[in-house]
Amino acid sequence: MEDRKKFSLGYYLIIFSLILFLETIFFSGTAVKEISYSKFKNLIRMNKIQNVIIEPDRIYGLEKGPATEGKTKPDAALSQEQSNFTPHQKHTPWYLDFGELAGKRQQKRDRQFTVVPLKDPQLLQDLQRHDINYRGKIESHWFSHFISDWIIPLGLFFLLWSFIMRRMGKGSNFLSMGKSKAKIYEVDSSQKVSFEDVAGVDEAVEEVKEVVSFLKEPNRYTRLGAKLPKGILLVGPPGTGKTLLARAVAGEAGVPFFSLSGSDFVEMFVGLGAARVRDLFKDAKTKAPCIIFIDELDAVGKSRSQGVYTGSNDERENTLNQLLTEMDGFDPQVGIIIMGATNRPEVLDSALLRPGRFDRQILVDRPDLAGRKEIFKVHTRNLSLNKDVNFHTLAAETPGFAGAEIANVCNEAALLASREGSSTVSHHNFQDAIERVIAGLEKKNRLINPHEREVVAYHESGHAIVGHLTPGADPVQKVSIIPRGIGALGYTLQTPLEDRFLMSRSELLGKIKGLLAGRAAEELVFGEVSTGASNDLEKVADIVRNMLTVYGMSRHAPNLSLVEKNQNPFLGQGPMLQQRSEKLEEIIDEETQEIIRTCYEDAKQILIKEKEKLKDMAHILLEKEKIDEQDILEILGPQAWKKSAN
Numbered sequence: 001m002e003d004r005k006k007f008s009l010g011y012y013l014i015i016f017s018l019i020l021f022l023e024t025i026f027f028s029g030t031a032v033k034e035i036s037y038s039k040f041k042n043l044i045r046m047n048k049i050q051n052v053i054i055e056p057d058r059i060y061g062l063e064k065g066p067a068t069e070g071k072t073k074p075d076a077a078l079s080q081e082q083s084n085f086t087p088h089q090k091h092t093p094w095y096l097d098f099g100e101l102a103g104k105r106q107q108k109r110d111r112q113f114t115v116v117p118l119k120d121p122q123l124l125q126d127l128q129r130h131d132i133n134y135r136g137k138i139e140s141h142w143f144s145h146f147i148s149d150w151i152i153p154l155g156l157f158f159l160l161w162s163f164i165m166r167r168m169g170k171g172s173n174f175l176s177m178g179k180s181k182a183k184i185y186e187v188d189s190s191q192k193v194s195f196e197d198v199a200g201v202d203e204a205v206e207e208v209k210e211v212v213s214f215l216k217e218p219n220r221y222t223r224l225g226a227k228l229p230k231g232i233l234l235v236g237p238p239g240t241g242k243t244l245l246a247r248a249v250a251g252e253a254g255v256p257f258f259s260l261s262g263s264d265f266v267e268m269f270v271g272l273g274a275a276r277v278r279d280l281f282k283d284a285k286t287k288a289p290c291i292i293f294i295d296e297l298d299a300v301g302k303s304r305s306q307g308v309y310t311g312s313n314d315e316r317e318n319t320l321n322q323l324l325t326e327m328d329g330f331d332p333q334v335g336i337i338i339m340g341a342t343n344r345p346e347v348l349d350s351a352l353l354r355p356g357r358f359d360r361q362i363l364v365d366r367p368d369l370a371g372r373k374e375i376f377k378v379h380t381r382n383l384s385l386n387k388d389v390n391f392h393t394l395a396a397e398t399p400g401f402a403g404a405e406i407a408n409v410c411n412e413a414a415l416l417a418s419r420e421g422s423s424t425v426s427h428h429n430f431q432d433a434i435e436r437v438i439a440g441l442e443k444k445n446r447l448i449n450p451h452e453r454e455v456v457a458y459h460e461s462g463h464a465i466v467g468h469l470t471p472g473a474d475p476v477q478k479v480s481i482i483p484r485g486i487g488a489l490g491y492t493l494q495t496p497l498e499d500r501f502l503m504s505r506s507e508l509l510g511k512i513k514g515l516l517a518g519r520a521a522e523e524l525v526f527g528e529v530s531t532g533a534s535n536d537l538e539k540v541a542d543i544v545r546n547m548l549t550v551y552g553m554s555r556h557a558p559n560l561s562l563v564e565k566n567q568n569p570f571l572g573q574g575p576m577l578q579q580r581s582e583k584l585e586e587i588i589d590e591e592t593q594e595i596i597r598t599c600y601e602d603a604k605q606i607l608i609k610e611k612e613k614l615k616d617m618a619h620i621l622l623e624k625e626k627i628d629e630q631d632i633l634e635i636l637g638p639q640a641w642k643k644s645a646n
């Protein structure tokens with residue numbers, strides 16, 4: 001496609017230059033000097049004109065040449081001039097003649113001129129008086145006019161038009177401008193992607209499968225009154241297989257699958273993106289049950305509040321609004337599921353994530369050790385491997401790799417093997433390939449070195465242990481030391497725990513202890529702290545401030561709310577604090593520090609008591625990179641403090 005476009009662009013250029021070329025040829029005959037009317041009259045008066053052709057909108061004239069100077073019979077002069085050529089023609093070759101003829105022509109052209117005619121009833125009398133040969137002429141240079149008035153403007157228009165068309169995308173014309181570019185995913189058996197091809201992200205695959213089964217058997221779910229999900233959002237770092245997963249859905253769902261990328265909506269013409277969304281949903285409704293997949297959702301779904309001061313993109317906003325409207329506008333019973341994918345959930349407009357829109361999020365995270373092993377297997381299926389290839393070692397050597405990077409490693413290894421001239425890919429090829437990919441990655445996102453990994457393992461184990469043993473701390477479901485992508489961060493951001501529970505003071509304190517335990521564990525094991533806890537500390541500061549100023553939980557100034565009622569929307573969000581007295585401020589500062597100090601001390605005590613478990617857990621983490629609730633229970637035993645009712 002790309003090649004053909006380039007070809008046709010060259011085509012237009014050729015045609016265009018041809019037109020220009022023709023134009024210069026046909027116009028060269030008329031490219032003569034233009035003189036003013038007064039000068040023209042002067043020439044007549046001075047008897048310097050040989051003959052004149054009068055057209056309605058132009059007068060062409062020929063000055064007398066040197067040979068005919070002084071002669072008054074122009075016709076005779078002309079014929080004499082012509083007769084000059086004839087003797088030569090017999091003796092000289094035609095091309096010399098031609099040159100001579102061209103030379104004469106050039107001389108003649110120098111004497112030609114044109115004048116813009118004025119209303120001058122005297123003109124004919126003057127011409128007659130000076131015995132100048134004149135005649136009228138109706139037919140103009142129709143051919144050159146045809147070119148200059150029609151062909152060139154049309155050509156230019158055509159060029160512009162085709163340029164616009166090319167910007168609009170392949171195969172479209174003006175009539176289909178607002179039509180969506182979504183293509184129904186053809187189920188081409190040669191490159192059909194199945195769930196088998198997506199490895200290492202089993203939980204995400206399970207969730208997606210479940211959603212697909214909603215579509216296939218809606219009755220099973222709606223019978224019990226359950227609502228079908230409308231939108232599911234695949235969230236995760238780049239290269240973890242979000243697009244791949246969507247393609248697997250397309251291959252396996254057995255329903256029409258509309259697929260397009262968010263950037264397709266953002267068009268050069270105002271209103272087109274919105275039209276495209278409308279069209280897409282109209283199409284989808286006729287094909288239901290079906291799936292709409294919008295890749296790179298952040299391209300359309302960026303928060304509308306962003307860019308208020310930098311000048312927002314109205315076009316994108318219109319598109320987003322249209323998308324929201326359409327998502328609200330259909331009944332989930334018709335069986336349309338909208339899938340989105342993004343690496344940057346944190347920039348999405350919060351309206352997109354509300355119930356009834358992309359209300360279900362599926363985390364597609366970087367794979368753990370076992371997951372990487374599986375992905376290695378998937379991507380070496382078609383390679384002939386040497387017996388010495390050990391997937392376990394390979395997976396262990398690629399912490400933090402996403403699926404795309406592993407695919408890259410496998411490809412690179414095969415290339416290295418073939419460069420060596422060997423018929424199979426061996427283990428050392430993979431190792432070389434890993435080194436190459438790491439070198440490339442190091443520039444992009446820092447990979448963790450072994451010491452850092454150990455620190456992280458103890459830090460996370462600290463959180464887990466204190467969280468498990470302290471009432472009120474967030475229950476621990478999973479601990480992982482896989483380098484977190486932004487995806488995971490965004491994931492937790494969207495479920496603010498604080499608003500969901502009525503929390504007691506001791507529960508809040510427990511939460512703080514859990515948050516501080518990461519750093520406490522570092523201090524305990526390594527004797528110093530790292531920067532890894534900054535996010536925890538931020539959350540701690542937030543909780544403590546709310547305890548003292550919003551919830552009135554201060555010991556020294558109890559039941560005092562410092563929230564200002566009249567919030568000024570221009571001074572930022574969140575509760576604005578009242579002017580407080582200096583003394584009150586001191587009390588609160590002191591108490592803040594006190595709470596943090598005691599919580600940290602408590603966390604540390606718990607960890608000292610459970611030092612063995614801390615070690616065990618960190619070792620398991622270093623080995624497996626990820627442990628789930630089951631493993632945690634095995635190491636730590638059941639949560640003693642948990643009420644049976646909960």
Ligand code: ADP
Pocket residue numbers: 197198199200201237238239240241242243244245341375378402403404405407
């Ligand atoms: P994303 O859309 O999340 O950025 P892609 O789905 O485009 O990532 O992944 C790019 C390529 O990397 C895929 O085509 C596939 O070859 C490989 N890949 C990524 N994740 C996986 C995975 N979980 N299992 C197998 N291959 C994967």
Ligand code: MG
Pocket residue numbers: 242243244295296341
């Ligand atoms: Mg993608």
Ligand code: ZN
Pocket residue numbers: 459463518519532533536
């Ligand atoms: Zn932490």
